[in-house]
Amino acid sequence: MANNRGYKRSWKNYLLDPSYQLRFTLTILAVAAGLMAPLGRWVSQKATTATEVALNQIDEIRCPDVLSAVAQGAQAPDVDSDGEDVVDLLDEQAPAEEGNEAPGNEAAETESGGDSDPITAQEPIEGEPPPLADEEDREGSERRERPAMKADLDDSEMSIVDTEVVVVGEIQERPATSEEILASKTARKVCLADVVARKESVEGRNSLITIVMLISGVVLLLGLAVYGIRTTHRVSGPLFKVGLYLKKLENNTYDTVYNLRKGDQLVEFYDHFKDAHAGVTTMQEQDRDRLKDAIKLAKDAGLADSSDEMAESIKELERLLKEKEESIVQKEA
Amino acid sequence: MSKKKHNRKISNYLIDKKLQLRYVIFVTTLSALICGMLGFLIWQQADVATNIIREQLADAPDMADEVIRSLKSEDQNLIFTMVASGVGLIVLLSLLLVVMTHKVAGPLFKVTRYLDKMRDGRLDTVWPLRKGDMLQNFYLKFSAMHTSVKARHVETNETLKNFVALAEAAGIDASGDQGHRLDELRKHCEQRSEALA
Incomplete structure (x- = not known):
């Protein structure tokens, strides 16, 4: 009586007891979706908040500026309101080459790759003795003698007064060399690239979370649906078989009962x-x-x-x- | 066929542990994997934000300690909330599955008890399922079979009892072989009546 007749499973027969199988599976799906939806919303909110915080913080990152050819501590000399002469202590060649351009313009030109080496006078620091005109530059500047000024004033109406040298500034740092400027440019580029990469990484992670969340939701629901139908089929299969024997018994037929298929519950x-x-x-x-x-x-x-x-x-x-x-x-x- | 009322008890919810826990374990594992993966991704995102803030606070060490402590606390709270949510989801799903599978295992358990009685040659009354139980169609088939088989045995038993009564009325000698055979028939009818009660 316990023979085993080999019936193979077929997809079209998977819904043997649709009312039971669909009721069971759809209820699980509905509840799972109901629980996953608010959880997904919460996950999305948390991910968005974390992403925004990270992006804001990345925006706060300040990359180092490109070094200027003009010494950082240097400033343009003030021109006396009374028309007093301002004496450029160091570079008498610069005005000859560049005309009467402001030091700032020179700096701009230098930044764009010029090899000139302008030096701008600076106001003296309070309490410190003014530097002498022929004083040696602090770091490696070539010592240059100031040419003697000679003027023929015989025909001039100007009264000759001993001109007093007014010290308007001093050089605190030497200007950056072209190699240093290049290095600073590279450093800035690397920093900016790092910022962009970080932003892309954070945004990418946020997108990944959204994608993983959607895929997870679909996988969970599909998994529950497929496993639900499969599991209920493994229950419905034996019950379907038993149902056939029950029908036979109802119709007064005492048939041979065969074994279940392998894997049936x-x-x-x-x-x-x-x-x-x-x-x-x-x-x-x-x-x-x-x-x-x-x-x-x-x-x-x-x-x-x-x-x-x-x-x-x-x-x-x-x-x-x-x-x-x-x-x-x-x-x- | 009146209805005997059986209330559900929490202790009886796992009727067929193998059947019920198999599905529950699958769903629990799947949910745990998904929750764990999502939780890890969110934690990673929050950790990135925290690390960036920490880097920027390197220049202000006096502020850094307090801010980092606060950020750590927030990150821990996030982890706790995520773990609690994940565990809550899994527990709710598991409970639901236990209830759902109980609604399958319950009718099967009930049918099994009737089947055991049938094995012992007893065909007593079949009561309907509880409201909300699944496998209603199967149970109806079982009930129809049970009623039909019982009706046939009742009919046979009634016919045999009628025959025994008529044979006794016809004056069969109770002490002889025929009387003994009639006595056997009577005993069978009594046993059957008991089994069909």
Whole structure:
């Protein structure tokens, strides 16, 4: 009775009990979606907040400026409001080469790659003695003698006054060399590239979170749906099989019960069903045997002629016996 | 077929542990993996923001300690919230699955008890399922089979009892072989009546 007939699973047969399988699976899906949606929203909010904070912080990063050819501490000399002469202490060649351009313009030109080496006068620092005109530059500047100024004033209406040298500034740092400017440019480029890379990384992570979240949601729902249908099928499969035997029993057919397919669930339940099937088959066989006994007794005792009621009863016994035998015959065949 | 009322009990929710826990474990593992992955990504994003702030605070060490402590605390809170949310989601899903699978395992358990009675040759009354139980179609099939089989045995038993009564009325000798066979039939009918009660 426990033979195994090899029925293979087929996708089209996966919904054996649609009402149970769909009800079960859709309920799980609805609840999972209901729980995942607010969680996803929260995740998205947290990710957006973290991303915004990170981006704001990246925006705060200040990359080092490109070094200027003009010394940082240097400033343009003030021109006395009374028209006092301002004496350029150091570079008398610069005005000759560049005309009367402001030092700032020179700096701009230098930044764009010029090789000139302008030096701008600076106001003296309070409390410090003014530097001498022929004082050696602090760091490696070439010492240059100031040419003696000679003027013929015979025809001039200008009164000759001993011009006092006014110190308007001093050089605190030497200007950056072209190599240093190049290095600072490279450093700035690297810094800016790093900022862009960081931004892209943070934004990329945010996009990744969104994509992973969407994929996770789809995977969870699909996983639940597929696994739900598959699991309920593994329950419905044996129940479908049991249902066929139940229908046969209902129609008074005591058929051979075959084993379940490999991988089916409810193996224990199926064993219970097989035992029950065997139990009712035994009951049927007992009834059949008792009916035979009764008919045999009626014949042996000659009861058929005793009364019409007895005759009817024997006929009924014979009808029932025939039914019972027909119902069990298939099992024995 | 009147209805016997059985209330659900929490202790009885895991009727078929193998059937129920198999599905619960699958869903729990899947949810845990997804929650863990999402949580890790959010934590990573928050950690990036924290690290950038920390880098920028390197120039202000007096402020840095307090701010970093605050950021760490926020990050920990985020982790706790994420873990709590993930665990909450998994627990809720697991509970739901236990309830859902219980609605499958419940009817199966009930049918199993009837099947055990049938194995022992007893066909007593089949009561309907509880409201909300699944496998209603299957249970209806089982119930129809049970009713049909029982009806046939009842009919056979009634016919046999009628025959025994008629045979006794016909005056069969109770002490002889025929009387013994009639007695066997009577005993069978009594046993069957008991089994079909």
